Amino acid sequence: MSRVVLHNVSRRFGAHTAVDGVNLVxxxxxxxxxxxxxxxxxxxxxxxxAGLEPCDGGSIHIGGVDLTQAPPAQRGVAMVFQxxxxxxxxxxxxxxxFGLSVRRVPAPERQRRLARAAxxxxxxxxLDRKPSQLSGGQRQRVALGRAIVAKAPVCLMDEPLSxxxxxxxxxxxxxxxxxxxxLGITMLYxxxxxxxxxTMADKVVLMRAGKVEQQGSPQDLYGQPQTSFVxxxxxxxxxNLLPAALLQQGNPDMLLGVxxxxxxxxxxxxxxxxxVVAVEYLGAESLVICEVGPERGQATxxxxxxxxxxxxxxRLVLRTGALPKLPRRGEVIGLTWPADAVHWFSxxxxxxxxxxxxxx
Numbered sequence: 001m002s003r004v005v006l007h008n009v010s011r012r013f014g015a016h017t018a019v020d021g022v023n024l025v026x027x028x029x030x031x032x033x034x035x036x037x038x039x040x041x042x043x044x045x046x047x048x049x050a051g052l053e054p055c056d057g058g059s060i061h062i063g064g065v066d067l068t069q070a071p072p073a074q075r076g077v078a079m080v081f082q083x084x085x086x087x088x089x090x091x092x093x094x095x096x097x098f099g100l101s102v103r104r105v106p107a108p109e110r111q112r113r114l115a116r117a118a119x120x121x122x123x124x125x126x127l128d129r130k131p132s133q134l135s136g137g138q139r140q141r142v143a144l145g146r147a148i149v150a151k152a153p154v155c156l157m158d159e160p161l162s163x164x165x166x167x168x169x170x171x172x173x174x175x176x177x178x179x180x181x182x183l184g185i186t187m188l189y190x191x192x193x194x195x196x197x198x199t200m201a202d203k204v205v206l207m208r209a210g211k212v213e214q215q216g217s218p219q220d221l222y223g224q225p226q227t228s229f230v231x232x233x234x235x236x237x238x239x240n241l242l243p244a245a246l247l248q249q250g251n252p253d254m255l256l257g258v259x260x261x262x263x264x265x266x267x268x269x270x271x272x273x274x275x276v277v278a279v280e281y282l283g284a285e286s287l288v289i290c291e292v293g294p295e296r297g298q299a300t301x302x303x304x305x306x307x308x309x310x311x312x313x314x315r316l317v318l319r320t321g322a323l324p325k326l327p328r329r330g331e332v333i334g335l336t337w338p339a340d341a342v343h344w345f346s347x348x349x350x351x352x353x354x355x356x357x358x359x360x
Contacts, residue, residue, distance in 0.1 A: 002063035002076065002153040002186055003028050004049065009058035011044055018044045020210035021058070026186050026203070028153075031177065033201035034190045037233075041210040042190045046156050049188065051075050062154060077154040078147035082162055084139050086131040093118075093127040096145040110149075117145040120179065137168045144179065155180070157189045161196065169193075173200055194234055198222070206230055228350030231257045231343060237287065239343065240316035246292060247271060254353065257343035260287070260319035263335055265327070270334025274316065276327045286326060288318040290333070 004026040011019040019041045026032040034042040047053040049060060051072035059068045067075050086095050096117055097110045105113075118124045121141040131139055140160060147155050157176075161169045177200045180187045191197055197204045198218040205215040214226045225231035231239040237260045245252035265288075274290035291313035318335065327333050344353040 003061075004032075004154060004186055004188065005059075005061040006045070006049065007059045007061070009045070009048055009060060010056050011041075011048055011053055012056050017210050019048065022207075022210075022212055024205050024212065024215060026154075026188055028186055029184045030202045031180055031187045031189065031200060032203045032205060033197035034188060034205050034207060035194060035197040035233075036192065036207035036213075038192060040207040042192075042205075042207050043158055045207070046079075046158055046188060046190050049075075050077055050079050050156055075154075076152050077156055078150040078152035079156040080143045080147050080158070080160045082159045084131075084143040084160075084163075086139060086142055088131055091128050091130060092123060092134070092142050092145075095131065095142055096123075096149055099146060099150055113149040113151070114145075117148040120148065120182075121145050121175075136164050137172060140164065140172060141175075144176070148179075148183070152185070154186045154188070157187065159190055159192065161191075161193075169196075176200065194236065198234070206233065224352075225257075225343065226352045228255055228257070228345040231345065235259060237317040237319065241345070242292065242314055242316065244344075246314070253347050255345040255347055255350070257345060258316075258337050258341055260317045262337045262341035263316075263318040264337065265318070265320065266334040266336035268334070270336055272335045273332055274335055275313075276329055276331045276333060277315070278329060279326050281326065283322075285319060285321055286323065288320060288327060288333075289315065290318065290335070291315050 006022055006024050009019060009022045010017065022041070022045055024032070034045060036042050044053060048055055051067070051070060055068055059066055061067065062075060062077070087098065090098065093114055097114050100110045100113065114127075118127060121144060123138070123141055123145060126134060126138060131142065134142070143160065160176075161172050164172060173196055189196075189200065201218060203215060204218055204221050206213045206221060208229055214221055214230045221230055221234045225234060225239070228241055232241055239257045239259050240263070241255050241257050243252065244254040244256050247256065272292055274292045276288060277291050278289045280287040280289070293313045345351065346353055
């Protein structure tokens with residue numbers, strides 16, 4: 001097992017900075033997910049770690065060795081790509097051991113590693129088939145098998161499940177996590193899917209515009225988001241973010257955040273009145289989508305309720321359990337939540353505020 005350390009790593013493409021001073025540590029045997037929207041720099045960070053892109057600044061250490069300038073072959077990492085990168089003219093077995101053949105690993109050792117990988121991944125019956133004869137999930141297992149036989153202490157995965165359907169993705173998430181724990185390898189896994197990151201990873205590194213917005217356990221990012229971006233990205237549905245002016249609490253310029261599951265409908269003593277826009281019935285629970293603030297097209301007086309300067313209604317989501325009667329579209333309902341469920345953020349930069357400033 002190897003410890004991976006990125007210190008102040010940067011990568012620029014002309015005038016564009018794709019990765020901007022990234023710092024992260026993956027402990028031996030840890031599963032680290034690099035999460036973020038498209039274009040945030042997560043895949044570029046992985047390619048820097050693999051040696052497929054040169055660093056314009058900072059350093060990369062793997063297993064205590066500075067490998068910042070080392071070529072990919074000397075880094076001791078295996079990589080699984082988004083498109084699997086399988087050779088269509090080779091059999092499953094030949095694809096799995098291709099890297100070993102190139103490195104002239106003796107045939108008996110190749111066969112031993114192939115047999116172990118096939119057993120771990122359930123590929124025994126498919127070793128003589130070509131990739132075109134496999135399903136998407138089976139092709140993904142072949143790509144994983146190639147990483148396993150390399151016996152690299154660090155495995156890098158770049159959105160490996162994005163080409164699979166939802167049910168197969170769920171199955172493969174469990175298989176990859178179990179395999180990583182069984183082999184004890186250090187894994188860095190790039191994804192834009194927060195469900196993958198939250199269910200699989202020991203540590204989540206959330207990136208935005210080339211920088212690390214927050215990193216920590218899934219529980220840390222969900223329970224203690226350090227910025228409004230993290231609050232709005234983590235969670236499904238995401239945290240509701242509203243101007244404090246809507247509730248006349250704290251400084252009106254602050255943002256107030258409440259998780260959908262912490263909200264409840266109230267018949268009296270409601271903290272907020274909202275108009276129902278839609279209801280999504282999911283069986284054991286329902287999502288009630290509401291709008292608060294001025295009606296669409298209605299002018300506001302005085303200070304805008306939106307810190308961005310835009311007037312208009314603000315949308316929020318309430319997650320509720322099974323109800324005997326669901327509210328209807330256009331109905332006005334009261335909303336309430338516990339005081340300790342509130343998160344506060346600054347409107348400038350969206351930084352978390354431990355205690356909201358007093359109101360005017």
